[in-house]
Amino acid sequence: MRYNNFIYLLNDSLEKKDIQLALDAVSTFQPADMAEVLAKLPHDNALILLLELSDRAFVFSHLDAEDQVHFAQHMTRATLAEIIGEMPSDKRVDLYKSLTAEQQDALLPALAQLEREDIRKLAAYHEGTAGALMSSEYVTLKPEMTVTEAIRTIRLEAPDRETIYIAYVLDDHRRLIGVISLKQLILAQENQIISNLMTKDVICAEVDLNQVEVVKMIERYDLIAVPIVDEHGEMVGIVTYDDAMDVVIEEANEDFLKAGAVQASSKINLKTAPINLLYRKRVFWLVFLVFGSLLSGIGIAHFEEIIAAHIVLVFFLPLLVGSGGNAGSQSATLMVRALATGEVGIRDWFALMCREVLVALCLGGTMAIAVSLLGYYRGDAAVSLVLALSMVGIVLLGCIIGMSLPFILNRLGLDPASASAPLVTSICDATGVLVYLYIASLILGLPV
């Protein structure tokens, strides 16, 4: 509540044109917090305040794409060009991409030559690659420099660079030949030569590598940044640890939503998203899954006579069919996660399946004992046998389906994470119904 009261007072001081009071009130705010405040103010007052902030380009970088575009439309072209000029290059190109073609054309001429070329170059990389994630602000050194010269270069370039803690050593063709940290430089003698100090086995990524792989490199080797090179080995950018962390969070959100059969988008805000957006993200899978359930219905219709003759079978239907779906969901969950973290690959399918069959038999066996006791109590020995056999078969089939589906989706070029619990459950339900009623019809038979 106190936060809303603050926003109320802040807006009041802006209404009264007391800009200085508003600026004093927010003087200690971090850019991320300031962006949150701006998003809560009415647009016109937010814009007035934004333009007066000393770190406005950074605050602007932290706004949502939607708010950025809105503010951009209400600034003079010169102001917008100035802010864009000061933004980190990766944030800048994200904004550029969210503008319409007309807005892009209106903006470009206002920018300095270098910025224009930089935006054009970065905007050309495909979403989801290292190129689309990278920034073009990094410090480069020459191999023949001394430590003193290197530190002087870093000092000169520092204000404009995303990180100065790692510097990249390039040859005359801009090929990446080494990397040196500011820590190494600080610890070295002043007249040492960079080429003797630098690390020559550089961990780097190609510009079209999947962003998930780039992030894994940062995580595995605890890097501050990964240098990105093109197909000729020329350096074109860096991906920093903070962007990597954003990707990790975004990908985890998307996978999580997919596993719950919600169309993935890590950007839905439950509190503010329009109802029809929430509807659209969910209706596809719900309707699609109806077909799975229809298969179960058809299975049941096929065995209508045996059900009518042994109505006790219906009592156990949800239990048996549900257990298959649950076991299958578990298998799919473990498999999707293992594929996402890179712990297993497609080539491991057969070995994993053998292990899964063993686990499934243990799980099915445990459940069979429980359910057959129950079956004996509600029915007779024959029903009990039907239940035990069905349970083992259904759990086994469920696990095999749950484990295979992510692999099959991957083979078809789809995202294995689409093997959501509801999808696996629907498929397992249909096969479970068939297994159960088929076994029942074999053992119990129809009354004569």
Place this chain on the structure above:
Amino acid sequence: MRYNNFIYLLNDSLEKKDIQLALDAVSTFQPADMAEVLAKLPHDNALILLLELSDRAFVFSHLDAEDQVHFAQHMTRATLAEIIGEMPSDKRVDLYKSLTAEQQDALLPALAQLEREDIRKLAAYHEGTAGALMSSEYVTLKPEMTVTEAIRTIRLEAPDRETIYIAYVLDDHRRLIGVISLKQLILAQENQIISNLMTKDVICAEVDLNQVEVVKMIERYDLIAVPIVDEHGEMVGIVTYDDAMDVVIEEANEDFLKAGAVQASSKINLKTAPINLLYRKRVFWLVFLVFGSLLSGIGIAHFEEIIAAHIVLVFFLPLLVGSGGNAGSQSATLMVRALATGEVGIRDWFALMCREVLVALCLGGTMAIAVSLLGYYRGDAAVSLVLALSMVGIVLLGCIIGMSLPFILNRLGLDPASASAPLVTSICDATGVLVYLYIASLILGLPV
């Protein structure tokens, strides 16, 4: 394959006691990669190689807890003490915690006084808090130092510190009064005083803060490290961005597994985990969920007569009941995610529920139209009406259950992520059966 061949040759050279050849072969390896190689070698040869590595303490830090303990048991106490002395303090305490009480007692006397105290202090913090995650290696400065003195201090301390890019300014009582980056120092004049340069609004966390909150600070403010203070404002450690990233990945894995009703542990490796571990991680939920299915069965048994009279109802049972479970899983997924990212809180429950009811009515309405057409085709107008009404009711109830369950679990002090798709499905199934068959008995009635 080539990797396995490499391991084979490496092991051969170790068998032949040609240590130098082995060392040359791995000389360009990063510690993380070297640890992976060691884990693949037979334990005795791996230990021989490990002890010869120049960066053995870092490689050792990258090993699994299990392998660390194993190697530790086969080293002399002096060697172990030396390696532990060189390990980063947060990794060191993790190892210490995975030793048995006897092993801990045997180890401590071999360590230097300072290391011993450091381990004891760090080991006292609860798992999952900032304290358990932090490292005690950071650079501290005094406010009255000049830039030259500060850089000299950093240079002296650099080899032992986890990061030297951020230095913390403490007063005489070790209270944190400011923070300064190496970037600021490099850009400043040599004779400037630290207290005039430093940032005084320090973003810091208390030692008992949940690790997830610490990680969110690093992510939000793009920090390299967060300083950790005790209840008196005295600085006790730092949490660095690379540890934060590990936590993000670990938490995402755990939530994902929970959502699939697998007992959470981000450390299961599907390829190598023993079968009985995989069995145990899954059997609890499977058996627990049987009770949910039993409720469905009891519901069905209660309406046995109406089913027997209108056997067509069974055909649509999986479809209706499944749709409720699927819609409920979607709601639970969205809600668990939103709670985990901090996008919504417990206080938003009512507002979110109102929105959810609207979405559910739209989804239920869409599905009702589809299913009533199908019902008219397979049955008659009355069946069609039963299906349409049931579908709206079941999807609505499913969404309400799916949305409420994470909140209820949270209120009970449990992890909202335990509201897995299989759990929600089981509960929705049972309520769906009751709704469907109750509506059917009202409209269709029993034959006279």
